[in-house]
Ligand SMILES: Nc1ncnc2c1ncn2[C@@H]1O[C@H](COP(=O)(O)OP(=O)(O)OP(=O)(O)O)[C@@H](O)[C@H]1O
């Protein structure tokens with residue numbers, strides 16, 4: 001497949017947990033087909049597993065719980081047509097599983113909490129989307145999904161949402177800043 005690709009387009013889809021990123025991208029993959037689009041969930045680049053996050057009090061939204069060096073190296077490799085060995089974060093067990101091979105594709109979507117955080121990763125993205133869903137909707141979606149699919153108890157989901165609030169406020173401020181910089185750069189071009 002690699003030799004047939006003239007270009008690998010990278011699309012970033014950002015949004016808080018439970019905003020519907022994976023659901024939206026499943027529909028996109030159904031429409032365009034897996035031969036055209038590959039979706040990478042950036043949860044796979046968590047550097048701390050569930051147990052380690054619990055022990056340290058560092059949430060998944062905190063950049064320290066994510067390996068941006070590896071994320072950058074691997075997205076850069078895909079963009080230049082190389083196959084990668086991508087780690088897997090297992091949402092059922094909360095552990096980091098052995099890696100899987102991912103091939104480049106016409107379109108590679110990177111979706112998650114932090115596709116726009118790291119300047120190096122951002123520089124690889126050709127087009128980005130931020131899913132901004134109201135607190136009321138995303139919290140109810142997250143509670144239902146985390147209990148049905150990720151084995152969390154109701155009290156734990158609420159505690160996790162509350163623990164992330166300071167990280168979320170900080171990230172929102174950062175993203176406002178980076179989009180302002182992006183707008184100013186675009187205006188200057
Ligand atoms: N458009 C929608 N309409 C109705 N329900 C939705 C929609 N999108 C998502 N949901 C519900 O919200 C839940 C969470 O969605 P999803 O797993 O796609 O979010 P996410 O942003 O990928 O979350 P995370 O970053 O935590 O993996 C889904 O299990 C689904 O039940």
Ligand SMILES: O=C(CO)[C@H](O)[C@H](O)COP(=O)(O)O
Nearest residue numbers: 017043050060091094113150
């Ligand atoms: O913010 C999230 C994005 O999916 C998850 O909460 C994070 O990836 C940790 O997952 P889990 O709660 O299954 O340990």
